Amino acid sequence: MISTDKQKQQNVPKKSGLSEKTKDRLSAYLYISPFFLIFSLVGLYPAVFSLYLSFHRWDGLTPMTSAGLNNFKIVLEDPLFWKALSNTLIIGIMGTAPQLVVGILLAFLLNLSVLKMKHFFRVTIFMPYITSLVAVALVFSVFFSNNETALANYILSLFGMEPINWKTSEWGTKVAISLMVFWRWVGYNTIIYLAGLQSIPKDLYEAATIDGASRPQQLRFITLPLLKPFITLTVFFSTVGALQLFAEPTVFLGNAAFSRDEAMTIVMYLYRDAFQLQSYGTASATAVILLIIIVTLAAINTFLSSGIGRQRRVRK
Structure with a gap:
């Protein structure tokens, strides 16, 4: 009987995939991801690039040159x-x-x-x-x-x-x-x-x-x-x-x-x-x-x- 129960447990397929809690978290992140994508392109990237550009000399056409402070x-x-x-x-x-x-x-x-x-x-x-x-x-x-x-x-x-x-x-x-x-x-x-x-x-x-x-x-x-x-x-x-x-x-x-x-x-x-x-x-x-x-x-x-x-x- 014991061996039979072990065989049944081994034959039961294990549940694969993500848990419901993880799925809820992923769906929440997917819902708010458009904001972070747009903010990264329109807000974060220009701010970081402006900070980088403040230490360089550039007229928009010629290559940048370092200017320090x-x-x-x-x-x-x-x-x-x-x-x-x-x-x-x-x-x-x-x-x-x-x-x-x-x-x-x-x-x-x-x-x-x-x-x-x-x-x-x-x-x-x-x-x-x-x-x-x-x-x-x-x-x-x-x-x-x-x-x-x-x-x-x-x-x-x-x-x-x-x-x-x-x-x-x-x-x-x-x-x-x-x-x-x-x-x-x-x-x-x-x-x-x-x-x-x-x-x-x-x-x-x-x-x-x-x-x-x-x-x-x-x-x-x-x-x-x-x-x-x-x-x-x-x-x-x-x-x-x-x-x-x-x-x-x-x-x-x-x-x-x-x-x-x-x-x-x-x-x-x-x-x-x-x-x-x-x-x-x-x-x-x-x-x-x-x-x-x-x-x-x-x-x-x-x-x-x-x-x-x-x-x-x-x-x-």
């Missing part, structure tokens, strides 16, 4: 680069810092229970974000025309001020582009803040009201601490977007955007080196420097936001 030296010793960096920081602060404050205020207004036609106002305030950038630039070109009868100069004349050449003056160009950035992105941040406000449980406000907390106290100890992750997110996105500013000044100034330095940004400087001067080595070096600046400023903003939140909890 000479490309970074050329960029850092160029006065136009530092002018582009200062323009980027100034326009970024003027265009993004006010929109964060105004976005929070608008989110509070849109979240009021007494406000009527909420859906209309929410859609309206988000419209600039989805509006074509070319159309936005055309509208602002009319508003900030150098003509004395333009809307911006007309408003200045009401206060007894002289008209400004918005597209040729140093600060006039920066103000016009900053207002364009502010108008286009304030609705985007408002919607994010509004989502954060609506995610806060109402029970917290009811309990605070029962305990005798006033509206300012509820705002300080409930709303702002719970809204801090959304504020950190918008500050991070705004910082990255401000340092990558390219479309607004290019479309607003047209062909003259790369011939003058009033509104030259770092990305415009990079674009000029790559596609106008055919100096891909210095352009790639500029991209690496820009990446370092973005990572540094984003880390500082995140650290400051986290530090403010910790101080508030300690004080509480």
Whole structure:
């Protein structure tokens, strides 16, 4: 009997192939593989090649030659680069810092229970974000025309001020582009803040009201601490977007955007080196420097936001 049982066990065919758990894992990887393939071709490879190119001299046609750190030296010793960096920081602060404050205020207004036609106002305030950038630039070109009868100069004349050449003056160009950035992105941040406000449980406000907390106290100890992750997110996105500013000044100034330095940004400087001067080595070096600046400023903003939140909890 024992030998017969062993023979039956030997005659039973063993299950071959992969287990169900392994098949599930493989199918999951197959589903997400298109993203990684596209990202490798469109994102990862250009980034690695740009880093490699920053240490070489290349015009796109002739063979590459090693340049070491000479490309970074050329960029850092160029006065136009530092002018582009200062323009980027100034326009970024003027265009993004006010929109964060105004976005929070608008989110509070849109979240009021007494406000009527909420859906209309929410859609309206988000419209600039989805509006074509070319159309936005055309509208602002009319508003900030150098003509004395333009809307911006007309408003200045009401206060007894002289008209400004918005597209040729140093600060006039920066103000016009900053207002364009502010108008286009304030609705985007408002919607994010509004989502954060609506995610806060109402029970917290009811309990605070029962305990005798006033509206300012509820705002300080409930709303702002719970809204801090959304504020950190918008500050991070705004910082990255401000340092990558390219479309607004290019479309607003047209062909003259790369011939003058009033509104030259770092990305415009990079674009000029790559596609106008055919100096891909210095352009790639500029991209690496820009990446370092973005990572540094984003880390500082995140650290400051986290530090403010910790101080508030300690004080509480």
